Amino acid sequence: MNKRKITEGVALLGAVDWSRRLFDSLIPLPDGTSYNAYLVSGSEKTVLLDSVDPAMVDVLLGQLADVPKIDYIVSHHGEQDHSGSIPHVLEKYPDAKVICSTKAKSMLMDLLHIPEGSFQVVEDGETLSLGDKTLTFIYTPWVHWPETMVTWLEEDKILFSCDFFGSHIATTEMFVTDKCRVYEAGKRYFAEIMMPFRNIIEKDLEKIKDYDIGMIAPSHGQIYDDPKWIMDAWHDWVYAPPKNLVVLPYVSMHESTHRMVDRLVSSLVDNNVEVELFDLTVTDIGKLAMALVDAATVVVGTPTVLAGPHPLAVYATFLANALRPRIKYLSIVGSYGWGGKTIETLSAMIPNLKVEVIDPVLCKGLPTDSVYEALDKMAAAISEKHREQGFT
Numbered sequence: 001m002n003k004r005k006i007t008e009g010v011a012l013l014g015a016v017d018w019s020r021r022l023f024d025s026l027i028p029l030p031d032g033t034s035y036n037a038y039l040v041s042g043s044e045k046t047v048l049l050d051s052v053d054p055a056m057v058d059v060l061l062g063q064l065a066d067v068p069k070i071d072y073i074v075s076h077h078g079e080q081d082h083s084g085s086i087p088h089v090l091e092k093y094p095d096a097k098v099i100c101s102t103k104a105k106s107m108l109m110d111l112l113h114i115p116e117g118s119f120q121v122v123e124d125g126e127t128l129s130l131g132d133k134t135l136t137f138i139y140t141p142w143v144h145w146p147e148t149m150v151t152w153l154e155e156d157k158i159l160f161s162c163d164f165f166g167s168h169i170a171t172t173e174m175f176v177t178d179k180c181r182v183y184e185a186g187k188r189y190f191a192e193i194m195m196p197f198r199n200i201i202e203k204d205l206e207k208i209k210d211y212d213i214g215m216i217a218p219s220h221g222q223i224y225d226d227p228k229w230i231m232d233a234w235h236d237w238v239y240a241p242p243k244n245l246v247v248l249p250y251v252s253m254h255e256s257t258h259r260m261v262d263r264l265v266s267s268l269v270d271n272n273v274e275v276e277l278f279d280l281t282v283t284d285i286g287k288l289a290m291a292l293v294d295a296a297t298v299v300v301g302t303p304t305v306l307a308g309p310h311p312l313a314v315y316a317t318f319l320a321n322a323l324r325p326r327i328k329y330l331s332i333v334g335s336y337g338w339g340g341k342t343i344e345t346l347s348a349m350i351p352n353l354k355v356e357v358i359d360p361v362l363c364k365g366l367p368t369d370s371v372y373e374a375l376d377k378m379a380a381a382i383s384e385k386h387r388e389q390g391f392t
């Protein structure tokens with residue numbers, strides 16, 4: 001697409017990646033994504049904010065074909081989907097200075113081999129006049145790496161937020177029209193990318209709350225011309241207590257674990273606890289991550305295979321530990337044939353989770369009546385704990 005005018009002197013550039021289905025060789029992208037860059041033309045200086053994934057550099061260079069001079073390239077974030085084409089932009093505009101945070105400079109030198117002389121490091125809160133437009137650079141660490149910052153364009157009341165408030169959606173829409181769709185994509189994005197840094201993002205949200213933001217222009221997904229709702233959503237994902245919800249990722253080999261899981265789900269529902277169940281052989285791992293934003297309890301269902309948990313259960317447990325959700329309780333259910341160390345292995349994998357472990361239920365072979373009774377007791381115990389904590 002060609003560059004598009006947002007306001008006078010401010011344009012959307014960048015590329016829509018309709019085909020990409022995996023980010024960082026890890027994160028599912030069911031709706032593709034975009035790499036948004038922005039061009040701000042003041043009366044005296046012109047600034048490019050971020051670039052695009054290097055695979056799509058030709059799109060960006062085409063949009064810059066009629067731009068004779070760029071004075072500054074702002075790099076909000078060192079990750080290559082935004083910074084990766086900066087070396088190509090510098091080839092076209094060799095006198096441009098790369099503006100970034102203190103931490104970003106060394107990162108960009110390491111990742112992209114941008115020469116030291118090309119940088120102009122800015123401090124938190126520093127301003128830059130473009131003539132009739134003024135940029136303020138605000139450090140917002142850990143959205144998504146430690147060096148991240150955002151830029152505030154005072155005259156137009158636009159916050160250029162890079163990964164902050166982003167969503168992975170490929171679309172021709174410039175502005176958000178379907179809030180439900182963007183809410184879902186935004187929550188998935190928060191869960192997969194931002195949740196581990198929730199405590200620090202609290203401070204970032206606090207830092208921008210007093211700006212009179214008329215528009216948020218992220219580097220993934222559409223622009224928010226009515227940004228309050230997405231700021232409120234992020235506030236909720238960061239601050240809200242867990243809900244009365246059990247997330248239950250499971251895998252079963254010969255139906256025994258499946259039967260246990262089915263019984264546990266029924267019993268939890270009978271005890272007025274909501275459940276989100278994920279069959280790990282078919283699940284979208286992004287959906288599991290989203291459910292973890294709200295969950296109070298995780299129960300992992302796994303058979304014992306090769307003396308330990310099933311590898312898919314190991315993966316889900318590793319992911320939960322890495323994403324650091326705000327869960328309070330955790331347990332394990334599953335079947336085994338002759339023995340093993342399933343509980344010991346999974347328990348050792350969750351050092352990041354400050355949880356109370358509820359007694360696991362393991363059974364040899366097919367579940368018996370006493371196993372089903374133990375699962376009913378587990379459901380009642382979870383329900384009681386959720387009630388005590390006031391989770392609704």
Ligand code: FEO
Pocket residue numbers: 077079081082144145163219220
């Ligand atoms: Fe969109 Fe952390 O990069």
